[in-house]
Amino acid sequence: MNKEIKLQDLGLKDYKETWDYQEMLFKEIIDLKIKNRREETSIVTNNHFLFVEHPHVYTLGKSGNAANLLIDEKELEHKGAKYYKINRGGDITYHGPGQIVGYPILDLDNFFTDIHKYLRFLEETVILTLKEYGVKAERSDGETGVWIDVGTPFARKICAMGVRASRWVTMHGFALNVNTDLGYFDLMIPCGIKDKAVTSLNVELGVKEVPATEVKEKLLKHFKILFKAEFIN
Numbered sequence: 556m557n558k559e560i561k562l563q564d565l566g567l568k569d570y571k572e573t574w575d576y577q578e579m580l581f582k583e584i585i586d587l588k589i590k591n592r593r594e595e596t597s598i599v600t601n602n603h604f605l606f607v608e609h610p611h612v613y614t615l616g617k618s619g620n621a622a623n624l625l626i627d628e629k630e631l632e633h634k635g636a637k638y639y640k641i642n643r644g645g646d647i648t649y650h651g652p653g654q655i656v657g658y659p660i661l662d663l664d665n666f667f668t669d670i671h672k673y674l675r676f677l678e679e680t681v682i683l684t685l686k687e688y689g690v691k692a693e694r695s696d697g698e699t700g701v702w703i704d705v706g707t708p709f710a711r712k713i714c715a716m717g718v719r720a721s722r723w724v725t726m727h728g729f730a731l732n733v734n735t736d737l738g739y740f741d742l743m744i745p746c747g748i749k750d751k752a753v754t755s756l757n758v759e760l761g762v763k764e765v766p767a768t769e770v771k772e773k774l775l776k777h778f779k780i781l782f783k784a785e786f787i788n
Contacts, residue, residue, distance in 0.1 A: 556665045557599045562775070562786045564605040570614065570639060570650060573607050573658070580660045581726045588662070588722055603660040604778075604786065606771055609650040611636035613743060616717050618648035623744040634742070643727040644715035647743050653669050653734035653755070655732065655770055659778075663723040666782055670720055673697060676781045677729050681714045682729075683768065683777040701731075703754060711752035713759070731774075733757065734764050 565573060583602050591598055613624055613636060624638065624647055631638055636651075643733045650656055658741035663673060678694055685692040692713060695702045714731045740753040757784050775776035775786060 557602065557662075558665055558782070558784045559787050560602040560604045560659070560661070560782075560784050562604050562788060563603055563606070564771070565639055567608045567610065567652070568611045570612040571639060573605070573609065574639070574641065575659055577605070577660060577726045581721075582726055584660070584662050584724045585722050588664075589725070600662040600665065602662060602665060602784070604775075605658040605659075605660070607656050607658065608652060608654065608767075609656060611649075611651040611739060613638045613647060613649055614643075615640045615647045616643050616645035617641070618644060623647040624742070625744070626742045630742075634739070636739070636742075640661055641727075643717040643719045645715070648715045648717060648730060649739050649743060650730055651735060651739055653732070653736060653767075655731045655733050655767060655774070656728070657731070657774065658728040659725060661725050661782075663720070663725060666784070668723050670718070673720075673725065674716065674718060676778075677716055677718075678714075679773055679781055680777045681729060685713070685756070686772040687773055688756065688760060688765075690756065700729075703759065709752070711754040713754050713756065731756070731770070733770055 580603050587598055587600050596605060615621060649762050678701055682692045692701045692703050693705050695705045700712055700716045702712050704710050704711055714729055716729045719726050734757045735755045737753055
């Protein structure tokens with residue numbers, strides 16, 4: 556089993572370009588797994604982890620409701636935002652500047668073959684990272700992602716998640732609001748969940764900006780421990 560994960564920080568990159576790149580890496584791993592099975596070989600599969608920040612974009616998961624986007628194409632253009640229907644689970648999500656997006660493209664045969672556990676580990680990575688900033692975050696029953704003040708009238712989401720998996724290979728991942736312009740969330744029903752607010756790390760801390768590089772380092776630290784992995788460049 557290969558527990559090394561190739562780490563790439565793509566910086567600010569268009570959503571569709573990044574999606575195409577994910578698909579390429581995803582397909583390479585699956586094709587190799589199919590070849591191994593067909594030819595009875597045991598060539599080691601690779602794992603990848605992409606950090607990226609997207610320009611303003613709304614994405615709708617395959618089980619989502621398009622009505623959860625509250626503006627039309629003309630208003631999207633006015634806001635400088637794009638819109639895509641994509642092949643992950645979940646409903647509608649916003650990505651934009653100030654948000655840390657993580658896309659682990661892993662062959663779970665290298666780690667553990669349990670999608671439920673995989674999602675919980677992604678959530679735990681974020682929960683432990685926020686804990687280092689003194690922010691108590693947690694899961695909300697029946698709602699994937701990471702939340703604050705669960706079970707109260709002030710419940711608010713700080714990290715959205717959506718994953719696709721095939722042959723135990725994953726793609727898509729998590730979007731953590733760090734220094735995000737939360738006004739863009741007013742133009743949709745986040746993840747299809749009404750009457751729930753959205754927040755960001757800088758808002759929770761009452762500061763203008765949290766260093767993104769620092770947050771990424773903490774995320775990688777906890778991800779590495781949970782998955783018993785090693786990051787390589």
